[in-house]
Amino acid sequence: MPFSTVEGRDLGDVRLFTTSTCAWCDKVKELLSENGVKYHYIDLDILDEEEREERVEFLDSIYPKWGFPCLLFNRKYLILGYREADIRKTLGLSPASEPKEMGVEEPIREEIKKIMERLQRFSEKKGASLNPETAITAKLIDGLLENQERYGYWACPCRLVAGNREEDKDIICPCDYWEKDVAEFGACYCGLFVSKEVASGEKSIETVPERRPKRSS
Numbered sequence: 001m002p003f004s005t006v007e008g009r010d011l012g013d014v015r016l017f018t019t020s021t022c023a024w025c026d027k028v029k030e031l032l033s034e035n036g037v038k039y040h041y042i043d044l045d046i047l048d049e050e051e052r053e054e055r056v057e058f059l060d061s062i063y064p065k066w067g068f069p070c071l072l073f074n075r076k077y078l079i080l081g082y083r084e085a086d087i088r089k090t091l092g093l094s095p096a097s098e099p100k101e102m103g104v105e106e107p108i109r110e111e112i113k114k115i116m117e118r119l120q121r122f123s124e125k126k127g128a129s130l131n132p133e134t135a136i137t138a139k140l141i142d143g144l145l146e147n148q149e150r151y152g153y154w155a156c157p158c159r160l161v162a163g164n165r166e167e168d169k170d171i172i173c174p175c176d177y178w179e180k181d182v183a184e185f186g187a188c189y190c191g192l193f194v195s196k197e198v199a200s201g202e203k204s205i206e207t208v209p210e211r212r213p214k215r216s217s
């Protein structure tokens with residue numbers, strides 16, 4: 001499957017490696033589109049196995065600790081995660097000015113609201129919190145539900161899923177890594193769960209490096 005192209009200003013070769021369920025991948029796409037940038041993207045989770053392996057090998061050859069979203073600029077600069085300031089700087093976009101008016105947010109489905117309440121109770125019991133940014137949290141939960149439909153379990157929406165429970169058991173949400181990541185970085189890898197300090201605004205979310213050990217294919 002070739003990259004899909006979104007037309008716009010040609011600032012160089014902007015390539016995005018994403019998953020179709022990753023809310024942060026969507027945010028990078030939105031940032032580029034809002035700034036009228038031409039870019040190419042590919043959702044690795046919906047590729048067939050052979051092509052997925054090829055793309056993964058390519059990314060591994062550049063930086064073995066890559067993760068989603070992964071932006072490669074001019075085959076030289078790699079930006080992992082939704083790092084708006086870094087993306088703007090690398091692509092030569094003007095810095096973000098005032099925080100954007102959110103406008104009318106999409107209404108959150110009842111099903112998702114109920115899951116949010118349940119996950120909030122769960123995280124509080126563990127001394128953490130659900131990410132209070134409801135728009136991103138709702139999208140992440142939507143990704144979990146999409147994966148439930150595809151694979152039959154809540155596979156992490158921000159990671160590559162093998163599609164069988166045995167191989168994916170460590171990344172079934174809440175994954176084996178979330179508590180350590182919240183304790184160390186203030187958020188789980190996807191930013192669905194955050195620390196109390198992040199939830200209260202005392203600290204901001206850092207990019208969380210992938211803690212999951214690399215799997216041999």
Ligand code: SF4
Binds near residue numbers: 155
């Ligand atoms: S807890 Fe783990 S599986 Fe769940 S959203 Fe966060 S990183 Fe993904």
